[in-house]
Amino acid sequence: MDDDKVRMTVGEVRELAETVLGRLGLAEPQVNAVAATIAAGERDGCTAHGLYRLLVCAHTIRAGKVNPDAEPRIHDPAPGVVRIDCQGGYAQIGFDAGRPLINDKARRCGIAALAINNCIHFAALWPEVEALARDGLVAFAFTPSHAWVAPAGGTAPLFGTNPIAFGWPRPGPHPFVFDFATSATARGEIELHRREGRRIPLGWGLDPDGDPTTDAAEALAGSMLTFGGHKGSALAAMVELIAGPLIGDMTSAESLAADGGAGASPLGGELIIAIDPEGFLGGAAAGHLTRAEQLFDGITGQGARLPSERRYQARERSLAEGVEVHAGLLKEIEALLDGTLTA
Known part of the structure; x- marks a missing residue:
């Protein structure tokens, strides 16, 4: 395991998601449904749709854009x-x-x-x-x-x-x-590149002036393709x-x-x-x-x-061995629980 990663079982991923979503004020039906989707993303190697999405959910809920009791x-x-x-x-x-x-x-x-x-x-x-x-x-x-x-x-x-x-x-x-x-790619992928300080490929986005860019932040501020x-x-x-x-x-x-x-x-x-x-x-x-x-x-x-073949392989591996989650992301999620991160 890399020093900056933490191994978790898929069950632990779901339990963490349920805890955070409940703490954010969602009623139980939404907690269960949303946590299942987040756990499935992490399980299948789709990290842009995994635990990272708790930060997205937290921001959306705290902005008053979700009906928690829907x-x-x-x-x-x-x-x-x-x-x-x-x-x-x-x-x-x-x-x-x-x-x-x-x-x-x-x-x-x-x-x-x-x-x-x-x-x-x-x-x-x-x-x-x-x-x-x-x-x-x-x-x-x-x-x-x-x-x-x-x-x-x-x-x-x-x-x-x-x-x-x-x-x-x-x-x-x-x-x-x-x-x-x-x-050309999911927005979450560009956001993950920005968070990790990585360049994006040409063809993913344009900067605010409409010019091609490999800067993830510029593409997020401009437009995707x-x-x-x-x-x-x-x-x-x-x-x-x-x-x-x-x-x-x-x-x-x-x-x-x-x-x-x-x-x-x-x-x-x-x-x-x-x-x-x-x-x-x-x-x-x-x-x-x-x-x-x-x-x-x-x-x-x-x-x-075949499409999804890698997801299914990741699923089998994750269910047997668990998943590796960036320690920095887990710290941000923990900060949601103790209230120090406002998302």
Whole structure:
């Protein structure tokens, strides 16, 4: 173990997250749901979505941007649609409330949509699509964020990091899952580079004058860039539309305006689409899902890596050996508990 790292079990990570979130004033349902997501991020080697996010949560809660006692309200507008109003709470409680409903509707209708409205986002989307894929459904998830990302050819922030996630059920222990921001990288990755004094690659962001930069702080003050130029930009615009106006929620620019300079986590919506293969194929679904395995075999047979493969490997390793957390980060988290860090 490096001198500046501390080894913890995944259970200890979750217990620490629960303690901090409870101390910050969240009610138990949100404590449990948010801590599970943070622990999953640390467990799977996604440190930008792990314990570091406690600092983000603390700042957002103390800025008054989270309803600590939020109780999701469920709306049933159509046979294949569920709407969950999170009442200003974290998105995780909305997904927990909506998961059994979208499961049921997808199996009855073949396809169903879950709109999670008025929620706070701070994490990746793979936990949602992985959970639904483990339920045997094909799943998509989308959400805007704050306006941090310039469109291709522009220099002013307009889009959020706007992730897209997809899950496909497979035989064996793990579904096929990918989750990526439509920005060149997640904002949390740039923030971690800033905290650790590391340069960022060219292509991640622009400085406040609109010039390319490798300085993480300058990119955070300026604008991030989409991946793949105009292609990533088009996907980012799609996410703005289908997880914003389509479900009656905010765009990234509107979320940033509502933040009012607080620097809190984004407020807005999330759209999840779930498809039951049997809805299209009936009793033939299992055979076609088996046939789909030829695609995965074709990928790995060339020595290529499937998305999430490294996450699953990290998960297995973390559950057996624990995780290593920077001692400096743990000191900041401890300061949250004793009140010396205001986040």
